[in-house]
Amino acid sequence: MDVHIAEEILNELGSSLEALETQSAAILQFLKDKGIATDEQLAPYLEQAGNASNVRWRAARLRMERVLASAAKEAERVSEKAQEQTTEKPTAEKEQTEQPKGECAEKGAKEIDSKQTATTSEPTKRSAEIESHKTDKKDE
Numbered sequence: 443m444d445v446h447i448a449e450e451i452l453n454e455l456g457s458s459l460e461a462l463e464t465q466s467a468a469i470l471q472f473l474k475d476k477g478i479a480t481d482e483q484l485a486p487y488l489e490q491a492g493n494a495s496n497v498r499w500r501a502a503r504l505r506m507e508r509v510l511a512s513a514a515k516e517a518e519r520v521s522e523k524a525q526e527q528t529t530e531k532p533t534a535e536k537e538q539t540e541q542p543k544g545e546c547a548e549k550g551a552k553e554i555d556s557k558q559t560a561t562t563s564e565p566t567k568r569s570a571e572i573e574s575h576k577t578d579k580k581d582e
Contacts, residue, residue, distance in 0.1 A: 444517075448510075 473479045 470484070473484065474481070
């Protein structure tokens with residue numbers, strides 16, 4: 443996963459949480475200063491709100507972990523795929539370049555064989571012609 447994306451998410455989350463903390467502290471201080479509520483009177487409400495918040499944040503953490511884990515797996519899969527392609531590509535190119543060489547070598551070997559056959563048979567033919575010519579001269 444991209445580090446810059448994670449940093450951006452944390453910065454946005456941090457600024458949102460900072461704003462909420464500021465509002466909560468301001469409201470609590472307002473209630474105390476106006477004498478609307480005391481710490482003892484607010485305690486059960488704060489505890490109940492804390493429990494509900496704990497459950498919501500636990501669920502949010504699980505969702506974030508799941509999203510981040512799937513993003514990490516996707517990034518890993520893409521990385522592995524790219525690595526496989528880079529290792530397969532030279533092998534495939536090597537095979538492609540080797541095949542024509544093999545074909546050329548095979549063709550070259552056939553040509554050499556045919557030339558050798560031609561060269562070895564030429565002296566034999568020539569020898570046969572000379573012998574035949576000698577025989578013809580003797581007969582004359």
